[in-house]
Amino acid sequence: MTNGDPQIQADVLEMVHELAEDWEYDGEITAETRFLQDMGLESLDLVVLGTMIQHRYGKLPFSEWLAEIGERPVEERDVSIGELVDFVASHLPSVAVEGS
């Protein structure tokens, strides 16, 4: 796991904020913060977030990644912010599609 690309991390956090609407998470947000267990999001929210991320960065192998996560033992079926940022960073299309 890398230290995370700060730009991607900022983007992800902004999108999480947008997604969560009025949900508040008042704990400290770090790379280890998990979407479901800590921030109280639903797994569907991860899909929505994936859609938003693709909207910005272009196509990413989200489906495979989510399927992998679904294979994990119940208590580990979650994604941390760092994990998501790393996923995006390591699969970023060589030519990012800016906007749409």
Added chain:
Amino acid sequence: MTPVRDEPVAIVGMACMYPGAPDVDAYWRNILNKVDAVSDPPESAWDPAAYHDPTFADEDKTYCKHGGYLGDLATFDPLEHNIPPVSVGGEPDQWLALKLAKDALVDAGMADLPPEIRERTGVILGKGTYLNGGNAIAIQRGLVIQQTLDVVARLHPDYSDEQLEQLRTEMKAALPPMGPEIVPGLIPNIIVGRIANRLDLMGPSYTVDAACASSLLAVQQSMRHLRDRECDVVLAGGSQVWIPIPVLNVFCQLGALSRKGQIRPFDADADGTLLGEGIGLVVLKRLEDAERDGNRIYATIRGVGVSSDGRGTTVMAPRVEGEITALRRAYEATGVDPETIGLIEAHATATDVGDATEMAALASVFGERVDDRPSCAIGTVKSMISHTIPASGVAGLIKCALALHHRMLPPTLNVDRPNPKLGIERTPFYLNTETRPWIHGGAEPRRAGINSFGFGGINAHAILEEHPTSSPAHLPPFDSELCVLEGGSAEALADAAEALAQRLAARDPEPALIDVARTLAARVSAPGERDGVMRLAVVAETLPDLIVKLGKAAERLRKPNTKRIKGVAGIYFASEPLGREGKVVLLFPGEGAQYPNMLADLCPYFPEVRAAFDGFDRVYGDQPRPTVFSDWIFPRPSFSEDERRAAEARLMDMDVAVAAVLAGNQAVHGLLRRLGVRYDACVGHSSGEYSAAHAAGALRVNDDVQRGRFSDGLYRTYKEAADRDRLPRATLLAIAAERDQVEAVAAEAGGDLMVGMDNCPHQVVLMGDPEAAERARAILDRDGLIYEQLPYDRAVHTPRFAAFSEALRDVFTGLEVGPAETPLYTCTTGDRYPEDADAIRDLLAEHWTQPVEFRTTIERLYDEGARVFVECGPRGNLTAFVDDILRGRPSVAVPANVQRRTGITQLHHLLAQLLVHDVEVDLDALHAERGGTVIDLDGGRDGDGNEAAPRRLHVELSQRWPMLRLSPEAVQRVRGASPGPSRPVTNGSANGVGNGNGINNGHRPPEPERPAAPAPAAAVAVAPTATAAAPLRELLAGEVVEAAAGPSADEVELAMQAHLATMERFLAAQTEVMQAYLAPAAGQLHAMLGSVVAANDMELVTLRRLDPAEDRYLDDHRLGDALAVMPLTMSLSLGAEAAVALLGGGVVTGLRDVRAHRWIAVEDEVPTLQVRAHRLEDEGPDGATQVRVELRLLTGREDEPDAGSPEVEATVLVADSYPPAPAPLPVDAPDASTLTPDSLYRDVMFHGPRWQGVAGIDGTGPAGIRAALGVLPVHDFLASGELPSFVLDPIVLDAAGQLVGFWTAEHLDRGRIVFPFRLEALDVYGPPLAPGTPLSGAAVIGLRGDQLMSSDIDVLDDHGHVWMRLTGWEDKRFDLPDALEALVKSSRTPHPAPLSTPWPGPVAALAATGREVECRRILADLGADAALWRRVWAQRVLTPREREVLERFRAPEGRRIEWLAARTAAKEALQLLLRREHGRDVALTDLELLADEQGRPVVAGAGVAGLPTLPVVSMAHAGGLAVALAAPGGDLGVDLEPVRRRAEGFADAAFQASELTVIGQLPQELRDEWTLRCFCAKEALAKALGTGLLRSPRDLAITALDPAQDTVTLELGGDLAALRPDLAGAPLLVHTVRDDDLVVTTTVAEKGGHRDDQR
């Protein structure tokens, strides 16, 4: 009466103490939480160093030290049982059993049994006759000592007879005496005798010993007494407190103890048992009596079967036939079928043979496993607490009773791999290693069996059964609580949250979170009264968590434009509640929502949840299916990953999945209904539609017949379709895209792909054959659409399910349906359900062939006004769909249950959101039966009369063996016995070996009453406070004390007196010895040092009681003429005397490093002063010998004479002669003083004649003072007339220090009260002088900041030579508030200045009606050194008995001072009244304020003796102010409250609706203040009527308010009306006054303002 042989007996009360669990609550909580309470032996048990040998090379030791120990839990409060603390010794179990017997009766609601029942109440306890403390002492004293002496005599022929006799004496001294304490050790029956005696029970009381089976034998005997009608109630149980080493040893010899130190019943790695301590007791009654009396019934005992092994292999080996016989007898006698047992509490000691034999016996009685389906949980609490031998059976009995009571299957610990040799897999049993709900669909009630098999071949088996009516008790606490606040605005809520957080943080002791939640819940406004009300809801796990969250919430609420808070941590707020206008919709999820163990943790708290699963089991049980339905939801613990996965997979199979989710939905729906959650519409997703239809009243499967038909129909349809392969398969892809996009993908992919569910914008489910799905995947990947394959393989909600749907239609034909009672929506049409029955049935079947149009349906509901969506089922998937559908629109969706939070916590999050959105919820139902109470959250107001809680005394009961061990001193004494004298030293490190000074006394002083070694269970830990127990019975003002019956206080006092007398004799004898030793060297010891308790070359320790009756010099040194304080200079003189005595002569040439740490103040209790002088190695200045002296006040701590730092310490310099005097200090004091010799001690200082060493002030200056001093006589220092001569004159030394006080009086405006606390050096240049010798003093005084002064002072003889010099004499300075300055003034004048001031305002209205009521007030604020001044004040004002009450009043200093101030104001008001009415001049201490039973103050004391009618007083205090009224008679009441912001909901909580209406008629701006006036008025009237605080708000009703007259009119109701029929129904007036920031109310309880107190 003929006994009824199989008559059930009810368990109606329980109490226990087992390792890690002081009571039943903790015991049950530990069991559910799988707490392993096994440990090393604690300090209080045995010493492993002495007895533990892991190699077992020494076969008299034990290789195993682990066990279940009670340790610190073994304490006993004798006062609670009216037992003198000094009597609490001997065997610990007798005291614990007594405590638990009482607790068990209290638990049964039988704290006060009527005599006719007590007469027929028995006590039967299982108890072994193992080696205990009592018989150990007997053996040691009777056998061991003599044997040891014989051994020593043979080993050491050189030992003289004197030495051997000395050794005998020392060994005896090291052991506890052969007193009455050991009797219970020798006669085990005392344990029950004591219970019968203390609780006055007259049924049979005896112990039974059947080894490990003892408890159940006791139960069997108890049942006989009940069935024979010989008893109506029996306390039964077992006791084993302290683990006897010989028993451990025997178990080691047998190889029965675990070498691993673990108890692992039924595990493959089990290697033996562990022994433990504990006591359990149950209260038993005949079932019919218990039902008739409305007792809470934990469970019933159907019967106990008992057998012996007969001729087995050996007497110690278990025999399977014997165990089988016990089991058979139990089942035959009761007619219970073993198949109906759902839980076995096994004996299971974890020994190889024991466990195997037991399993074989069980298998023989219970038969083989059927259908590969185990049906009965098995386990043992021994896995948690170890084997408590005679107390083990009742441990299992209590556990099973609670399991039946809460319908929970408790876990067993330490099984990782079941022992394969037991063959459990062939039996009906399964090892239950997890806490699981006890779901039960059988026709018979839930039942449990308990095995208890004893060494020696005695076997018992008990059968327990659930009782249907029992309501839960001993419920474990919730893991979180819901706290709700209300307010009119975000700002108001922020204020309320902050105020609450502050009050909670300030409360000591910390209130229970459950009580806080309960109290706040009680304040939540009712529907219809909540217009404009906003709520803040917080879910908190602990009180600190709540405080933090309240703070965070307040912070958020204060931010402008905060409309809504929805915090994951559990903070919720909505300024525009959506539930007020919007509709609430229940969403029922379909298959896929179920998960293993869903809702399990809600079952114990909410019977509805469990009942839903019970119902499904019941209907399944009637059908020929090889399964218990709930087994799939709450899978039996499995021991392999494969088993676990298989169980999880089965839960996803369609038949199980649909039934499971329907059961889960019904469980949650039952819960929401219990909690009164309002809902306006229902809708189900997929198969959840059946739940919705049921909840809405369209599908009427409301009884077992209908439910059975439905369940069976669903199953058969599924089964037939599956058998004929008519359940078309498909791949399901959940695609994150809009529907048209998904349909385009389907079209492009071709094949049979169809949309089966349109859940939300980011999830549309496409279904089709695997090949088509594969093509769709490629397209989705190409287009970058996120998708997920779902873990189901049926083409549900497509036309391919038509056959299944048609078959299902027939099932619905046989079911009752009708128009929905709650609007019901269907995702098949996106519309409401039809009303026609057939149309309903069509739709119920048809939905399997139609896509689930969830998105459309939610949009439709939203259009129709739905705003709040509650997911009524497990997991919470639908909530995410709704959020996605309604993103950006005002709405709230929340699940009742999610997998990632506990059931309770998520429920709280749900209720929190519903409450902030103003959806009706019945919070009472949430709190029902959980034991929370409404508390006073506004804090700080306790009325007079309920402040001090009775003091607790905890005697630690030692479980440690009496050790025959000699102290090093004793060894020395023995060694030195023959040749030389001994010089006993009882304390300190100094070596007291004889030094050959020729005194051979040949005998030791009498033994002190307390033995050197701790008694086996002696009360060595009796807190010092025990001595103050005597006056507890007194009913004194300001304290409600339970009247004690029987022996108690007096006995305590007698015992203490006897103890003190013995101590005195001891001291006297010892002093004689010491004096003899000291005599040649030092002459007579100074009288004021008292007795010597230890002495040698280096150290001298003396003890003396400081008794104001003898120590007359104290009389002239009283602060405020009240509190006697030893002058610091007297302490120094005594130290000097001790130093000279130690050294045997010399002159005192000075002091160094003097420090006074605390006051040596003498109040009611006569303290003991200890002076310790210790010679230092280093020489002082001019070759002087240095002796460090320490003075300690041993008030109640004679046991630990070296405890803590000394009160005063100093180094004394002793030399052969005085050094030459230096030149006098230059002192600049040119000005004449205003102080005349007359005024010195009258106006400035408090010293009496004995200490008036200053004769006149010669001159003063800005930094100096000169004065004339004189040497005063000391002939009347002691009442005994003994003439103390001092090597260091304390009076002159004090006079020198007083110069600072006189200077201060003239030169300083503030900080005029000065007290010395330090002296750097004193140098003395001449011998003490005769009385009458004139001296002079000169001081150079320096101020150090505001609070310190440092002075150098010379005392000169009449030749002007320095006789004494004080260098660095330091004083602390401070002030008293003006109002209380009288405290430092003399109170001995005829009319001392009062402390209170008149306050006519509050009684002006009463005066207008001709009443002469005195009203006085005091500002009760003492500032710095409050505790000291409170003591001074109390001495001036209170009687000794009143002071004791104050002393015991454990409260913050401020509250104690208010309490004292209120009494002062009352007494001073009485003084005036008595002078006015009776012409009497009465001292404050001649008035005593007692309290009657209701806590109302009653005037007593010499000051009112002989009066025809006693005057009356009433007192109140709050916020640092105290007020009191006094009147010649009548009903008088006063109350006082500071005007400050009250918590939200204060009015609603304090008043009834009718009263709120009265207050509501006032103009808006008056309402707040008058709300407070009304509250205050109630308090005043309640006090006037002598009922103390109001029991119920209904007791007093406000009927009218008159702001013009400042009056509140009230009427009596409820209990009060019954209590005072003379006033019932009449309007009663209370006068109210607003004075600055205070509201004061006064009343004479008069009818309508007309004088009417001529009663």
